[in-house]
Amino acid sequence: MMRAAVLTRPGRLEIERRPIPKPGAGEALLKVARVGICGTDLHIFHGNYVADSLPMVPGHEFTGTIAALGPGVTGLEVGRKAVVDMNIGCGQCYWCRRNEILNCPDMQQMGITMDGAFADYMVVPARLVIPAPDHVPFDVLALTEPLACVVRAARKARVTFGQSVVVIGAGPIGNLHVQLLRTIGAAPIIVTDLSADRVHMALECGADIGVSDPAQLKQTVLDATDGRGADIVIESVGNPALYATALRLMRKGGHLAAFGLTGAEDTLALPILDTILHETSVKGSVAGMGQDMHDALTLLVHGRIHTAPFTRASYPLEDIQHAFDSITDRPGDLKTQITLSEEQTP
Template sequence: MRAAVLTRPGRFEIEERPIPAPGPGEALVRVARVGICGTDLHIFNGHYAAESLPMVPGHEFTGTITALGPGVAGLEVGRRAVVDMNIGCGRCFWCRRNEILNCPEMRQMGITMDGAFAEYMVVPARLVIPAPDDVPFEVLALTEPLACVVRAARKAQVTFGQSVLVIGAGPVGNLHVQLMRTIGAAPVIVTDLSPERVRMALDCGADVGVTDPGGLRQAVLEATDGRGADVVIESVGNRALYAAALGLMRKGGHLAAFGLTGPEDRLALPILDTILNENSVAGSVAGMGQDMHDALTLLVHGRLTTAPFTRAAFPLDEIQQAFDSINDRPGDLKTQIVLGEEDTR
């Protein structure tokens, strides 16, 4: 099989490797599509997981179950599937609470170990989620990023009629917008410096779009009867935007910390105001467990607009070009790598 190995920051090499065989409790998946995540870009640029290189990245993937190891039940060879990338011990306090990222033994496919930019992957069978055969692979490959958004919404406890401000209209920001509308949040406000991405977010369900940072506060106040947003989702990963977010939510509001910042970045939290106003902040970064199942259900039932995420696709041999050009293609909300046969269903 072929695998795309990130040998050093900024450089992929295609290698020939043996097709792995599944062991006890494992499944072999023939990978069909893999989305390029913002985390993949951080790894590619040398900003994250440098200690894991050389490595095969990729974790937003779907494919077909092609073999099962001894002792695996409940899965069927030939069935389409998505895979939860987060591998916990399954026994500890955090795993029992579906907080797998805090598991002391946690590993992540494509981040701390080889991932899905390869034609075949062996994965723990317990993390394989069967998918309907009539859903295109390019849509199924959106399950993992959508699961991250599902988890953020769950932790923020967003419900119908709440006003939500999404800071950032990139790929995940757009998914935040769409999920907020699906939940019934209103109004949904989105802000980004890119007019093209704000327009796409409006096309996908946002009620208000703002491209001028200087007019953002006024736009939020006008849309929320002068209160500020019930929930603010920071989806960029910028310290200044996090600081601004605190002033854009209402008293008693919630800040969903989602965008990844640098490890040294700090937020000056106004402690007294937080206490007196009963504000809250919760971090969230990855979908896991039930989040993956819920995301798949939403995609299967067509609850989200997926076309802006599926039109940019590169074969595995052109993965270097796909990564090198991604910042020049702001209209492509997601870039996918095609590894298996093209989906014609």
């Protein structure tokens, strides 16, 4: 038997005892070690997203060790550390062939549309398992999925060195945006957030300029870009008003990277003529998949990301309710992780 944290209704997580699943053909059994709590998990927890999927085991930012392999699985080794791509597509349709899994008609996501990783064990498609080096600790490996989301956003925005970028939101994902932009060579990197503490952390992690007063934001961006506005603005909060702000911070010919999740009915008034005449662009991106996961793992393995601010807060599975309830009271913890096992082998 194993433990599983089940979201039985919005705001309520209960620990249940369940049989340990067995992997079928083409599947692998993962012994879960660490799981990060994502902003999407909070939306699910509060009943704002996929409420029709409840009851469900959430959790999609996870790592662990391969405990068993189903029939026909090759290329994986029992006892090896691993991370898992949480996006499951059919693997054959037009969108899957283009690594646009979220558009697959049969797409599912572990911990979002189906049971996820807040459990001692979980069965996953073996083709989505990515072996990881044994010397990288679990708390760092659990950052692979959120970093992959940021990798994909940068790829979609075609960020390159010397470009000015504004990151709206200095939470965990905003901080990762800042760090990846620094690695790519973007400059200057301007981060804004209402929390002065989070702005300070972003500056420590690589931002060039920090703004916590909204009244100063536009002028700060203009001053830093010779009056042009930013080449790229990344909205990482999910607030329609901030998306409107992002448009005002872009230069002519600039790009808006739409990343923060809003409500299903929220809209953005796009100035059509300005968009045409100034050749501006908007592109959405939210989840890392396929090669994004491999690239994110490579960055973590080689120490390109400062992970300490993300690994300070961890709770055992038994305290998962408290971890979720208290997360908004701990803005200094960029990431909260749930620890299920620190064992190196199953």
